[in-house]
Each structure stands twice: as structure tokens, then as C-alpha cells.
Amino acid sequence: MSVAQNLAYSAVQVAHNFGAVATLGGSLAAMLAPPETRRKLAWLALAGWTTQAVSGPSFGLVSYYYYGRFPDIAGIAIAALTIKIACVAIGFLLVAAYLCPCASHLTSCANCMERFRILVWPASTLLAATALTAAAFLRWFA
Secondary structure, three states: OOHHHHHHHHHHHHHHHHHHHHHHHHHHHHHHOOHHHHHHHHHHHHHHHHHHHHHHHHHHHHHHHHHOOOOOOOOHHHHHHHHHHHHHHHHHHHHHHHHOOOHHHOOOOHHHHHHHHHHHHHHHHHHHHHHHHHHHHHHHHO
């Protein structure tokens, strides 16, 4: 592996790690924070989910650039990657819906929206922890 390739993988890994910290830390902090501070923490969590969505595929792109093909993974690694992708997609959508100013107008049930706002943070925290756990399996089974 060349120095440039190692630098590329390292840069992607740094971004991916900071994204993971923002998703888990932001979601956990929002779950425990008073309601008036949750919106600011939601932006942190959304930035984390976005970083995960961009940096994750970047690992494959670096491999493709240097080897002319995507990484050859199978079995447990594919399952872990599928879990990570699902967690990122759902986590991003949950937090984006939380931040959407029109979300409360999309439902006629104010009670439903309040329940959603309460449950979004435990769900986002669980998704972030699940994605981090799947990352370990992906790393060692790839």
C-alpha cells in the first residue's frame, strides 16, 4: 500500500469516526437534554448522519481508485454493511424529520408528533450504537 493510499484511507476513517461520535453523542445528549436544547443537538446528530452517509462509500471509492475494483466482501461483512447502511438511512431520516419545520403540519394528530419527538432520540441513539457495532464486524470480517 502506498503512502497516498494510506493517507486517503486514514482521512476517510477520521471523517467516519467523527461522524460516528456526532451521531451517538448528539443523539444521546439530545435524549438526556432539556427539550429547549434538543434542536441544536439535532443539527449535530444530522451532521453526523450526513458524514456517515458520505464517508462510508468513500472507503469503497478509495479501493476502487487504487485497485480498480471495490473491496471483495462476503458473509458477515455484507450483513454488517447492510445493517450500517440501514442505520444511516433511518437515522438521517428520523433526525431530518425532527428538524423539519413543516413536520407538525403533516399530521393532524398533535399527540402523534409529540410522541415522535420523544422517541426520535432513543431511536437515533440505538441506530448509532448498532451502526458502530456493525462497523467492528465489517472491519474484521472484510
